[in-house]
Amino acid sequence: MQEQAIAWRHAGDDIGVVPTMGALHAGHDSLVARARRENRRVIVSIFVNPAQFGPNEDFDKYPRPFDQDRNRLDALGVDAIFHPSVDQIYPPAFKTRLDPGPLGDVLEGRSRPGHFAGVLTVVLKLFSLTQPKRAYFGQKDFQQVVLVRQMVRDFALPVRIVAVPTVREADGLAISSRNVYLNPTQRQTAPVIHQALTQVAGAFTAGETEPARLEGLARERLAAAHGLTLDYVSVVDETTLRRPERAIPGSVLVVAVKLGSIRLIDNVVLGAERP
Amino acid sequence: MQEQAIAWRHAGDDIGVVPTMGALHAGHDSLVARARRENRRVIVSIFVNPAQFGPNEDFDKYPRPFDQDRNRLDALGVDAIFHPSVDQIYPPAFKTRLDPGPLGDVLEGRSRPGHFAGVLTVVLKLFSLTQPKRAYFGQKDFQQVVLVRQMVRDFALPVRIVAVPTVREADGLAISSRNVYLNPTQRQTAPVIHQALTQVAGAFTAGETEPARLEGLARERLAAAHGLTLDYVSVVDETTLRRPERAIPGSVLVVAVKLGSIRLIDNVVLGAERP
Numbered sequence: 001m002q003e004q005a006i007a008w009r010h011a012g013d014d015i016g017v018v019p020t021m022g023a024l025h026a027g028h029d030s031l032v033a034r035a036r037r038e039n040r041r042v043i044v045s046i047f048v049n050p051a052q053f054g055p056n057e058d059f060d061k062y063p064r065p066f067d068q069d070r071n072r073l074d075a076l077g078v079d080a081i082f083h084p085s086v087d088q089i090y091p092p093a094f095k096t097r098l099d100p101g102p103l104g105d106v107l108e109g110r111s112r113p114g115h116f117a118g119v120l121t122v123v124l125k126l127f128s129l130t131q132p133k134r135a136y137f138g139q140k141d142f143q144q145v146v147l148v149r150q151m152v153r154d155f156a157l158p159v160r161i162v163a164v165p166t167v168r169e170a171d172g173l174a175i176s177s178r179n180v181y182l183n184p185t186q187r188q189t190a191p192v193i194h195q196a197l198t199q200v201a202g203a204f205t206a207g208e209t210e211p212a213r214l215e216g217l218a219r220e221r222l223a224a225a226h227g228l229t230l231d232y233v234s235v236v237d238e239t240t241l242r243r244p245e246r247a248i249p250g251s252v253l254v255v256a257v258k259l260g261s262i263r264l265i266d267n268v269v270l271g272a273e274r275p
Numbered sequence: 276m277q278e279q280a281i282a283w284r285h286a287g288d289d290i291g292v293v294p295t296m297g298a299l300h301a302g303h304d305s306l307v308a309r310a311r312r313e314n315r316r317v318i319v320s321i322f323v324n325p326a327q328f329g330p331n332e333d334f335d336k337y338p339r340p341f342d343q344d345r346n347r348l349d350a351l352g353v354d355a356i357f358h359p360s361v362d363q364i365y366p367p368a369f370k371t372r373l374d375p376g377p378l379g380d381v382l383e384g385r386s387r388p389g390h391f392a393g394v395l396t397v398v399l400k401l402f403s404l405t406q407p408k409r410a411y412f413g414q415k416d417f418q419q420v421v422l423v424r425q426m427v428r429d430f431a432l433p434v435r436i437v438a439v440p441t442v443r444e445a446d447g448l449a450i451s452s453r454n455v456y457l458n459p460t461q462r463q464t465a466p467v468i469h470q471a472l473t474q475v476a477g478a479f480t481a482g483e484t485e486p487a488r489l490e491g492l493a494r495e496r497l498a499a500a501h502g503l504t505l506d507y508v509s510v511v512d513e514t515t516l517r518r519p520e521r522a523i524p525g526s527v528l529v530v531a532v533k534l535g536s537i538r539l540i541d542n543v544v545l546g547a548e549r550p
Contacts, residue, residue, distance in 0.1 A: 002431060002433065006433060010285075010287070012285070022303065093425075093428070093515075094429050095375065095376030095377065095378060095425055096370070096372070096373060096374065096375055096376060096395065096426045096429040096430065097373070097374040097376060097426055098373060099371065099372040099373070099374050100370065100371055101370030101371060101372060102370065103370060120371065124430050125429070125430045127430055127433050128430050128431045128432050128433065131433075150368075150370055150371055150461060151371045153368070153404050154369050154370060154371040154400070155399050155400045155405050156400060156403045157279060157403050158277065158403065158406075160279060179431060240368075
């Protein structure tokens with residue numbers, strides 16, 4: 001892949017890369033479509049990255065419908081699918097790791113120790129192998145976007161990180177490969193997450209800027225949902241992930257819940273046109 | 276620097292990069308000369324990297340004769356000197372670190388915790404800013420070469436690491452920016468390091484392959500030197516840094532000593548033509 005990518009760059013072709021773990025859905029379609037519009041070449045990587053799964057997480061049972069994914073990408077029109085083996089990315093002698101620093105230990109990182117170190121490690125290697133001018137990530141995984149951007153800034157990597165708005169089901173549930181794990185009852189409950197986010201965004205637009213109050217609104221709404229456990233809800237700065245004194249346009253309300261054993265995350269940018 | 280480097284690469288010019296901490300000497304000249312022969316463009320970086328110094332090390336008093344360095348490089352003929360400030364490399368928000376894994380904790384890493392994490396962090400950033408096709412490092416800092424190569428392999432970075440043979444004073448002392456710290460007595464003692472290495476290399480060529488015996492020879496020779504404290508002496512594999520069952524051509528004898536408070540390192544590749 002690297003040789004081809006370098007040849008494209010040398011020929012003057014911009015490369016847009018969409019890193020995925022496969023099990024592609026409408027959210028990925030949107031990333032690919034955006035990449036397609038902005039770059040001469042589009043590479044989609046499909047790699048279920050063991051380094052970002054905890055020991056008790058779903059690495060083994062994570063869906064891997066490769067033939068289906070390939071057909072989907074063929075229909076969208078991409079220049080290359082990069083589908084490496086685990087050994088190709090992590091040969092036995094692989095040793096160097098990336099450490100995201102303190103922002104890797106909060107929010108998702110608190111529930112998933114080592115997760116973001118694993119994400120950054122694979123993203124840096126994918127960037128090296130695919131030579132993107134632009135790389136596309138879903139806004140749903142907001143903390144991932146923040147930490148990838150931090151790495152890019154810290155190391156002055158010559159790539160632009162594009163965060164693409166979350167694609168939702170008709171009832172507002174953020175589309176995720178893990179939604180297939182939800183049973184019918186859980187699936188019926190899940191849209192409350194987006195409802196809570198929308199309510200908070202509305203309150204912000206109506207003038208509420210106190211983080212504790214905004215979080216309280218979401219907490220209250222989610223507490224009313226049956227069988228849902230709140231992990232965290234927090235107003236954070238879009239770059240530092242710090243909780244601001246006052247929410248401002250661009251502040252992000254992030255939320256993580258569990259429905260049974262299924263963990264779902266979502267977020268809303270306050271003051272944005274499209275919540 | 277990055278914009279210029281990317282423009283050169285786009286124009287098809289190979290870039291050779293020589294990362295240095297300044298205080299340039301004949302060893303650096305040799306790196307630059309090699310880079311000059313092998314690349315259309317040569318960039319020399321001069322950056323005393325705080326991240327690779329321990330709290331009790333010589334960061335503050337490390338020599339910084341920039342004007343002298345610039346004159347030296349002008350005479351050698353380089354395309355660019357990259358001389359960033361600490362803030363340019365590590366702005367206040369800098370957070371992401373590289374972790375070299377277990378090979379960063381042995382030999383030099385045992386005496387200098389965090390040293391190689393600091394080295395890899397700055398080297399990755401320098402590579403990103405200068406876009407080398409080839410990067411040149413002194414063989415004297417052997418473990419540094421091993422760990423930079425490990426990072427390059429692990430992340431498939433599109434750069435070739437060239438290790439350039441150590442340049443020595445007439446009496447065999449490896450040239451180092453830190454040699455200026457030696458007092459006359461220490462300076463007189465220091466060549467015993469190279470004598471010990473040469474003796475071991477000779478014993479290997481004569482048939483001795485038992486690591487403990489080869490190390491013992493060096494240890495004995497160094498023990499006889501007045502005012503010299505041995506830190507470590509070890510036969511290691513050139514890639515894994517593991518001590519082999521038997522030394523083979525390409526195995527490396529590494530040594531670290533202290534003369535007063537001055538730490539000196541050196542090494543010899545066994546079975547090489549030029550020890």
